[in-house]
Amino acid sequence: MDVRCSITNKKGLKKTILNDISGTAKPGRLLAIMGPSGGGKTSLLNALAGQVPSTKGMELQGNVTVNGAPHCQSDHKQGYVQQEDLFYSQLTVRETLNMAAALRLPKDMPADKKEAAVVDLIQRLGLTQSADTPVGDAKKRGLSGGEKKRLSIGCELLGSPMLLFLDEPTTGLDSFQAEKVMQTLKNLAMDGKTVVCSIHQPRSSIFSMFDDLLLLSEGSTIYSGPAKGAISHFESLGHPIPANYNPAEFIADLISIDSSSSTAEKESRERVEKLRAAFKNVAVSDESAPSSVSLPATPDSAAPEDETPCSWPQQANLLFKRSWRQISRDKATNVARAMSNVSSAIIFGGIFWRMGRSQTSIQDRMGLMQVGAINAAMSSLIKTLNVFPKERVLVQRERAKGSYATAPYFAAKLAAESPIGALFPLLFAAIVYPATGLHPKMSRFAKFCGILTLESFTATSLGLAVGSFAPSTDAALAIGPGIMVLFIVFGGYYVNAGNVPRALRWIPSVSLIKHAFEGLCDNEFPGLDFEPVSADGAGDILKGEQVLQRLGFSDSSVAKTARAQARVLAFNYWLTYCILKAKKPAFQRMEPAPGRTI
Numbered sequence: 001m002d003v004r005c006s007i008t009n010k011k012g013l014k015k016t017i018l019n020d021i022s023g024t025a026k027p028g029r030l031l032a033i034m035g036p037s038g039g040g041k042t043s044l045l046n047a048l049a050g051q052v053p054s055t056k057g058m059e060l061q062g063n064v065t066v067n068g069a070p071h072c073q074s075d076h077k078q079g080y081v082q083q084e085d086l087f088y089s090q091l092t093v094r095e096t097l098n099m100a101a102a103l104r105l106p107k108d109m110p111a112d113k114k115e116a117a118v119v120d121l122i123q124r125l126g127l128t129q130s131a132d133t134p135v136g137d138a139k140k141r142g143l144s145g146g147e148k149k150r151l152s153i154g155c156e157l158l159g160s161p162m163l164l165f166l167d168e169p170t171t172g173l174d175s176f177q178a179e180k181v182m183q184t185l186k187n188l189a190m191d192g193k194t195v196v197c198s199i200h201q202p203r204s205s206i207f208s209m210f211d212d213l214l215l216l217s218e219g220s221t222i223y224s225g226p227a228k229g230a231i232s233h234f235e236s237l238g239h240p241i242p243a244n245y246n247p248a249e250f251i252a253d254l255i256s257i258d259s260s261s262s263t264a265e266k267e268s269r270e271r272v273e274k275l276r277a278a279f280k281n282v283a284v285s286d287e288s289a290p291s292s293v294s295l296p297a298t299p300d301s302a303a304p305e306d307e308t309p310c311s312w313p314q315q316a317n318l319l320f321k322r323s324w325r326q327i328s329r330d331k332a333t334n335v336a337r338a339m340s341n342v343s344s345a346i347i348f349g350g351i352f353w354r355m356g357r358s359q360t361s362i363q364d365r366m367g368l369m370q371v372g373a374i375n376a377a378m379s380s381l382i383k384t385l386n387v388f389p390k391e392r393v394l395v396q397r398e399r400a401k402g403s404y405a406t407a408p409y410f411a412a413k414l415a416a417e418s419p420i421g422a423l424f425p426l427l428f429a430a431i432v433y434p435a436t437g438l439h440p441k442m443s444r445f446a447k448f449c450g451i452l453t454l455e456s457f458t459a460t461s462l463g464l465a466v467g468s469f470a471p472s473t474d475a476a477l478a479i480g481p482g483i484m485v486l487f488i489v490f491g492g493y494y495v496n497a498g499n500v501p502r503a504l505r506w507i508p509s510v511s512l513i514k515h516a517f518e519g520l521c522d523n524e525f526p527g528l529d530f531e532p533v534s535a536d537g538a539g540d541i542l543k544g545e546q547v548l549q550r551l552g553f554s555d556s557s558v559a560k561t562a563r564a565q566a567r568v569l570a571f572n573y574w575l576t577y578c579i580l581k582a583k584k585p586a587f588q589r590m591e592p593a594p595g596r597t598i
């Protein structure tokens with residue numbers, strides 16, 4: 001290969017990220033890419049894996065070949081284990097691998113063979129003890145960092161790759177876990193795979209596992225060749241390793257820029273520049289390694305020759321099971337949501353306790369309708385914004401591997417999450433309704449529950465739409481409530497429907513709070529008689545219908561508001577689907593450049 005990558009910023013300044021990097025990865029060998037932070041390790045791995053995120057102003061050039069064929073034309077199978085391990089936290093190791101097997105192994109492969117492949121993989125990855133442990137998350141501890149990394153490797157191995165890339169697989173792990181992960185990689189290499197990983201500063205026992213080494217500093221090659229030749233290479237350039245020194249640490253110090261002072265920076269820059277120039281003139285060869293660039297000729301025993309994704313109904317079925325397990329087993333979240341709804345219901349029940357039919361109860365009723373609508377919407381929105389942006393990244397990764405399509409994923413997710421999502425507004429309604437003394441009719445109570453449940457789904461759909469385009473959970477949590485505040489202002493309680501300026505009338509028409517508030521008022525007030533203050537009732541509101549008239553809701557009905565809410569819900573679902581479908585990760589195209597090959 002001869003990979004070059006640079007980026008030009010808005011001011012026209014060009015930064016070189018990779019500067020003519022050349023090297024070779026061979027079957028049966030573990031190639032480590034080492035270098036200081038910012039040296040270009042991740043960028044190079046992305047380039048080799050064909051997964052450089054598409055960025056404005058970026059230029060990517062190079063010739064990456066696999067077994068002599070250009071990388072993009074080669075039909076080899078490859079896997080890429082990225083730095084961040086992403087999983088459904090409630091699924092166990094076995095379930096995660098079974099799901100990956102079901103989605104990635106050929107659909108005509110018998111189920112027992114897929115299961116056997118998973119059992120074999122669990123054994124090879126040393127995960128037998130934790131096979132039935134859930135992955136876990138911040139709320140509930142599960143796998144250790146090293147086990148998660150090995151699970152990530154396992155998910156990639158189910159695609160039967162001959163070529164495996166890993167970005168800093170030991171980062172964040174203690175030395176014991178790091179060694180176990182690296183031993184797994186070494187074993188894979190010894191099984192005949194071509195393994196390429198970036199690594200920061202390994203201990204010497206890990207360094208001794210490397211077959212080949214590519215050293216990068218500030219985007220340039222400092223050394224490329226057999227790992228055991230690196231020390232003698234630097235020795236020949238006048239940098240002998242001190243006695244009893246970890247070779248990885250020695251190399252890292254040698255090729256890093258020391259920015260602690262201007263003199264140190266100047267000296268280290270000169271040293272690195274000399275090492276870079278010297279490598280250009282020195283050919284390092286390793287007789288034990290094949291000289292040509294190739295992958296193993298024989299495919300993996302479990303390699304699916306006719307790999308095709310399963311059909312949409314099969315995908316939907318598998319993804320439904322996964323989403324259902326995730327949401328139904330997440331007790332911490334479900335209990336927290338239930339507690340939040342029960343406590344809100346108790347607080348509102350206490351504030352609006354048995355409202356009666358006095359004139360002042362009219363305002364209280366309207367207030368309760370409004371806070372009830374806000375409570376149901378906010379709790380669903382925040383929960384979705386907290387979870388969905390992270391899930392989206394995982395789904396995008398899986399989709400990039402071609403595991404499934406957007407439509408079955410989205411349909412399965414909605415179907416799995418709706419029953420549990422409906423429980424919380426129902427819980428709230430069941431406590432608030434009798435406590436506050438709202439319209440005493442069963443049919444009205446049923447409609448009250450229905451309106452809040454539909455609104456809660458609409459708020460979830462808004463969370464999905466925001467979560468599908470927001471770049472992170474933090475951004476989603478900033479955008480979502482901002483939109484909701486606008487919906488609350490135009491929710492029918494603070495600004496009368498008839499007084500909204502013409503140019504802003506579209507806001508109440510898309511406000512899920514307005515549709516819920518209006519529906520709740522339409523459900524509550526008709527048929528209610530209020531007690532007059534004076535004997536003749538002059539100036540008083542005596543009929544519930546008059547309240548609706550004053551709110552500007554006289555032409556409204558529960559059915560009409562439900563239809564309007566359903567339209568907002570459908571629009572949000574459609575928008576989410578379109579964004580998810582369009583947001584398939586875009587990768588930078590590598591332009592051909594004259595040079596060597598990897």
Ligand SMILES: Nc1ncnc2c1ncn2[C@@H]1O[C@H](COP(=O)(O)OP(=O)(O)OP(=O)(O)O)[C@@H](O)[C@H]1O
Pocket residue numbers: 007017035036037038039040041042043044055
């Ligand atoms: N899209 C981009 N836009 C601007 N600069 C970028 C971009 N991608 C990478 N870089 C820069 O290129 C350099 C190399 O980045 P890279 O992430 O490849 O380094 P690294 O060796 O993997 O670092 P680390 O060990 O800290 O992960 C860094 O200075 C980084 O800021």
